[in-house]
Amino acid sequence: MNKFALTSWMCLLGLSSMLALRLEPCELAGQLYILDVPKVELPLWLCIADYESRFNTHVIGRANSDGSRDYGLFQISDRYWCAPPEKTAYHAFNECNVNCTELLSDNITSAVRCARLIKKQQGWTAWSVYAEFCNGTLTDADECFQQTTEAATTEPILQIETTTFDPEMD
Numbered sequence: 521m522n523k524f525a526l527t528s529w530m531c532l533l534g535l536s537s538m539l540a541l542r543l544e545p546c547e548l549a550g551q552l553y554i555l556d557v558p559k560v561e562l563p564l565w566l567c568i569a570d571y572e573s574r575f576n577t578h579v580i581g582r583a584n585s586d587g588s589r590d591y592g593l594f595q596i597s598d599r600y601w602c603a604p605p606e607k608t609a610y611h612a613f614n615e616c617n618v619n620c621t622e623l624l625s626d627n628i629t630s631a632v633r634c635a636r637l638i639k640k641q642q643g644w645t646a647w648s649v650y651a652e653f654c655n656g657t658l659t660d661a662d663e664c665f666q667q668t669t670e671a672a673t674t675e676p677i678l679q680i681e682t683t684t685f686d687p688e689m690d
C-alpha cells in the first residue's frame with residue numbers, strides 16, 4: 521500500500537489527527553501567508569506541497585538510492601538540509617540547522633523556513649516536481665482570501681485543527 525492510500529485509509533477510520541495531518545490547500549495558503557511568504561509565491565508552494573506530499577505534514581518519503589529520505593510537506597532531504605534522527609553515512613549538511621523530525625510537525629513554521637532557504641539557494645528547480653507540474657499556469661490563491669468580507673486577510677481562513685476532527689473532509 522502506498523503512503524497516500526494508507527493516509528486516506530487512516531483518515532477514513534478517523535485516526536487522522538494523531539497519525540497524519542493533511543492540510544486543505546487554502547489552509548496552507550493562509551499559514552504560509554501569516555509566515556510572510558509573498559502572495560505571488562503561494563500558487564507555487566501549494567503546487568509543490570501537493571505533488572510532494574499531497575499536503576500531508578507527516579510524510580517521510582521512501583529511501584532514495586543513496587539511502588537518504590525526504591521529510592514533510594515539501595519533502596526536504598536529510599542529505600543536505602536537516603539532521604536525520606539517526607546517524608547515517610550519506611548525511612552531509614544540515615543547512616537549515618534543524619532536526620528532520622521537526623519538519624514533520626503540525627506547526628509548519630520550521631518546514632516553511634527551511635523550504636524558503638532551499639528556494640533562495642537553489643530556486644524552484646530544487647524540487648523535481650517543479651518542472652513537471654508547477655512551471656506553468658497555476659490556480660490563483662486569491663480565492664483562499666476572499667471567503668468573507670469581514671474576515672481580515674491577515675487571519676488564516678481555517679485553523680489547522682479544524683480538518684483533523686472532520687474525517688469526512690477527505
Ligand SMILES: *[C@@H]1O[C@H](CO)[C@@H](O)[C@H](O)[C@H]1NC(C)=O
Pocket residue numbers: 617618619
Ligand atoms: C536535534 O535533536 C537533538 C537531540 O534530540 C538536540 O540535542 C538538538 O538540539 C536538536 N537540534 C535542533 C537544531 O533542534
Ligand SMILES: *[C@@H]1O[C@H](CO)[C@@H](O)[C@H](O)[C@H]1NC(C)=O
Pocket residue numbers: 627628629630
Ligand atoms: C511554531 O514553531 C515556531 C518555531 O519553531 C515557534 O516560534 C512558534 O511559537 C510555534 N507556534 C505554535 C503555535 O506552537
Ligand SMILES: *[C@@H]1O[C@H](CO)[C@@H](O)[C@H](O)[C@H]1NC(C)=O
Pocket residue numbers: 645650651652655656
Ligand atoms: C519553465 O517554463 C519556461 C517557459 O515555458 C521554460 O522556458 C523553462 O525552461 C521552464 N523551466 C523548467 C525548469 O522546466
